[in-house]
Amino acid sequence: xxxxxxxxxxxxxxxxxxxxxxxxxxxxxxxxxxxxxxxxxxxxxxxxxxxxxxxxxxxxxxxxxxxxxxxxxxxxxxxxxxxxxxxxxxxxxxxxxxxxxxxxxxxxxxxxxxxxxxxxxxxxxxxxxxxxxxxxxxxxxxxxxxxxxxxxxxxxxxxxxxxxxxxxxxxxxxxxxxxxxxxxxxxxxxxxxxxxxxxxxxxxxxxxxxxxxxxxxxxxxxxxxxxxxxxxxxxxxxxxxxxxxxxxxxxxxxxxxxxxxxxxxxxxxxxxxxxxxxxxxxxxxxxxxxxxxxxxxxxxxxxxxxxxxxxxxxxxxxxxxxxxxxxxxxxxxxxxxxxxxxxxxxxxxxxxxxxxxxxxxxxxxxxxxxxxxxxxxxxxxxxxxxxxxxxxxxxxxxxxxxxxxxxxxxxxxxxxxxxxxxxxxxxxxxxxxxxxxxxxxxxxxxxxxxxxxxxxxxxxxxxxxxxxxxxxxxxxxxxxxxxxxxxxxxxxxxxxxxxxxxxxxxxxxxxxxxxxxxxxxxxxxxxxxxxxxxxxxxxxxxxxxxxxxxxxxxxxxxxxxxxxxxxxxxxxxxxxxxxxxxxxxxxxxxxxxxxxxxxxxxxxxxxxxxxxxxxxxxxxxxxxxxxxxxxxxx
Amino acid sequence: xxxxxxxxxxxxxxxxxxxxxxxxxxxxxxxxxxxxxxxxxxxxxxxxxxxxxxxxxxxxxxxxxxxxxxxxxxxxxxxxxxxxxxxxxxxxxxxxxxxxxxx
Numbered sequence: 001x002x003x004x005x006x007x008x009x010x011x012x013x014x015x016x017x018x019x020x021x022x023x024x025x026x027x028x029x030x031x032x033x034x035x036x037x038x039x040x041x042x043x044x045x046x047x048x049x050x051x052x053x054x055x056x057x058x059x060x061x062x063x064x065x066x067x068x069x070x071x072x073x074x075x076x077x078x079x080x081x082x083x084x085x086x087x088x089x090x091x092x093x094x095x096x097x098x099x100x101x102x103x104x105x106x107x108x109x110x111x112x113x114x115x116x117x118x119x120x121x122x123x124x125x126x127x128x129x130x131x132x133x134x135x136x137x138x139x140x141x142x143x144x145x146x147x148x149x150x151x152x153x154x155x156x157x158x159x160x161x162x163x164x165x166x167x168x169x170x171x172x173x174x175x176x177x178x179x180x181x182x183x184x185x186x187x188x189x190x191x192x193x194x195x196x197x198x199x200x201x202x203x204x205x206x207x208x209x210x211x212x213x214x215x216x217x218x219x220x221x222x223x224x225x226x227x228x229x230x231x232x233x234x235x236x237x238x239x240x241x242x243x244x245x246x247x248x249x250x251x252x253x254x255x256x257x258x259x260x261x262x263x264x265x266x267x268x269x270x271x272x273x274x275x276x277x278x279x280x281x282x283x284x285x286x287x288x289x290x291x292x293x294x295x296x297x298x299x300x301x302x303x304x305x306x307x308x309x310x311x312x313x314x315x316x317x318x319x320x321x322x323x324x325x326x327x328x329x330x331x332x333x334x335x336x337x338x339x340x341x342x343x344x345x346x347x348x349x350x351x352x353x354x355x356x357x358x359x360x361x362x363x364x365x366x367x368x369x370x371x372x373x374x375x376x377x378x379x380x381x382x383x384x385x386x387x388x389x390x391x392x393x394x395x396x397x398x399x400x401x402x403x404x405x406x407x408x409x410x411x412x413x414x415x416x417x418x419x420x421x422x423x424x425x426x427x428x429x430x431x432x433x434x435x436x437x438x439x440x441x442x443x444x445x446x447x448x449x450x451x452x453x454x455x456x457x458x459x460x461x462x463x464x465x466x467x468x469x470x471x472x473x474x475x476x477x478x479x480x481x482x483x484x485x486x487x488x489x490x491x492x493x494x495x496x497x498x499x500x501x502x503x504x505x506x507x508x509x510x511x512x513x514x515x516x517x518x519x520x521x522x523x524x525x526x527x528x529x530x531x532x533x534x535x536x537x538x539x540x541x542x543x544x545x546x547x548x549x550x551x552x553x554x555x556x557x558x559x560x561x562x563x564x565x566x567x568x569x570x571x572x573x574x575x576x577x578x579x580x581x582x583x584x585x586x587x588x589x590x591x592x593x594x595x596x597x598x599x600x601x602x603x604x605x606x607x608x609x610x611x612x613x614x615x616x617x618x619x620x621x622x623x624x625x626x627x628x629x630x631x632x633x634x
Numbered sequence: 635x636x637x638x639x640x641x642x643x644x645x646x647x648x649x650x651x652x653x654x655x656x657x658x659x660x661x662x663x664x665x666x667x668x669x670x671x672x673x674x675x676x677x678x679x680x681x682x683x684x685x686x687x688x689x690x691x692x693x694x695x696x697x698x699x700x701x702x703x704x705x706x707x708x709x710x711x712x713x714x715x716x717x718x719x720x721x722x723x724x725x726x727x728x729x730x731x732x733x734x735x736x737x
């Protein structure tokens with residue numbers, strides 16, 4: 001399986017090539033190179049997955065393989081940073097997800113970005129992102145993960161700000177970078193604490209289940225919690241930033257300013273689940289050493305899922321709805337990890353989370369790509385400018401409907417299976433949480449079908465020109481992803497991925513499954529009644545609770561709260577005095593020094609007149625003085 | 635009447651300090667050049683006088699002064715060339731105006 005290295009290297013080379021030669025290549029050539037490279041990567045990833053999953057289990061457990069590792073940085077005899085490739089069930093699964101979605105996005109972009117300025121730049125950034133994301137999932141140690149973690153942050157920043165002439169896009173890219181970077185600060189501190197106490201970065205060692213490794217950290221307490229809990233909570237903070245968990249979610253809705261395929265790839269399918277992946281990667285540590293942090297993760301995830309689902313119900317921008325839906329679904333995955341235990345049936349939540357990650361990547365990428373096709377057709381993001389599109393865009397309509405059914409959890413689409421496992425795991429952990437999550441699942445179905453009916457049904461709005469179906473390069477990925485969405489639910493996922501690597505057979509919990517289907521159907525029925533034809537009821541409902549509606553529309557004033565905290569409190573109370581001190585005391589001291597030496601040199605420069613006669617005069621005087629001295633003294 | 639060595643030395647000292655005075659006080663480049671020539675000539679005279687009175691059987695002082703005269707002629711030629719160029723450029727040979735290289 002040594003060829004797996006190529007999966008990483010090829011996108012990197014493609015990034016270098018397209019980045020350096022970009023402007024010299026024709027856009028079509030650049031796009032084809034990027035797409036072809038990704039195609040090869042995808043094939044290699046499938047081959048890797050086939051080889052890995054067909055290997056015999058060791059004692060019933062799928063073992064992790066470290067393909068190769070290079071020492072990159074050595075601090076002390078015991079602590080060094082390595083770079084390498086680690087293959088285990090979740091990293092192989094992620095390889096497949098990333099290369100598949102990325103390939104689809106590459107193909108789709110050939111049509112969507114056609115004729116855009118900076119087409120080559122776009123493809124080189126896509127390659128950079130794919131490279132970084134792949135490097136992130138195959139990291140052998142937490143520090144390598146951190147390096148690639150920052151790299152995906154950079155490529156996300158570059159791609160959100162792709163339309164750099166648009167002020168909103170520039171602001172959004174900055175916001176995304178700063179918010180995630182702030183969260184990554186927590187991540188870094190967490191890594192440092194963890195490695196300080198355990199003397200290792202390696203996932204192999206950390207996940208080996210050796211409790212003595214953590215005894216030093218667990219024994220030390222800081223502000224009432226063990227240092228171990230702090231470290232793991234801080235690491236989760238990094239994950240929460242990337243995965244847009246409340247309250248660090250504010251960057252994701254704005255990130256929709258980027259090109260739509262980018263939203264599909266980065267902000268729906270791959271990068272935003274990096275946080276989930278991080279928790280899953282360190283899951284044995286979370287589960288064995290710090291179960292209280294897992295509870296925190298579950299609570300944060302559940303709250304985020306609820307919050308984002310409520311906000312998604314009232315947004316009018318199609319991509320914003322999808323963004324909040326993504327936040328909500330990632331909340332589901334976090335909850336699922338949070339309620340999970342290790343091994344066997346206890347590990348159901350872990351398996352469900354990874355399963356949902358897989359299916360969600362497919363159908364959410366599909367939703368975004370459909371949204372791209374719709375935006376391509378009507379040149380607007382606003383739902384009110386759409387309506388009645390089903391006649392004009394049959395392929396987009398059907399694939400969008402499939403994705404909506406999947407995310408709503410209607411059998412036999414993939415979302416049903418994964419979401420059902422999550423709900424089952426949640427009910428086993430706590431019935432209250434289970435009910436809450438079921439309610440959120442209902443909300444999901446409701447807002448997705450609100451979106452669906454507003455776009456494809458309802459009143460036809462005036463279009464500048466008749467909307468038309470997207471070109472082949474755009475519909476092909478849609479059909480492919482729709483096909484995956486239909487069949488992915490039947491994959492015996494537990495045989496591939498489970499918390500302890502043993503085979504786990506998924507049994508549908510019929511009580512939970514039935515209940516969740518009923519909830520979804522009821523929610524869809526409500527959405528149908530409200531939005532299929534134009535009806536005054538939604539407006540009247542909004543008017544009945546103006547406070548709630550407006551608050552939800554403004555995303556519960558989270559952005560305003562952030563602005564208040566940063567601008568009013570931090571700027572005025574912290575930054576301004578520091579800036580004053582810097583400007584007046586520190587700069588003042590050195591400016592004063594410079595002023596003094598300048599004045600002194602002005603005083604002295606008269607001597608350096610450059611007039612030889614003056615020098616000669618001084619020499620003469622000096623000679624006379626010396627002569628006089630010699631005469632007197634001798 | 636015998637001419638004593640001191641007479642020569644007094645003359646050369648007067649010439650030397652007249653040269654120094656002129657070098658320091660004159661503002662015209664040509665005057666400065668003339669002052670330098672005065673200084674050089676006073677020194678040449680000293681060489682010849684010391685050679686003549688103190689070591690009459692030797693010739694070093696005479697030859698040395700011949701060399702010095704030759705070199706000072708070259709130096710004058712170069713200096714005149716520079717002064718002519720300066721004059722062509724700034725139409726002026728006052729030393730206080732020559733500050734283009736300073737800043």
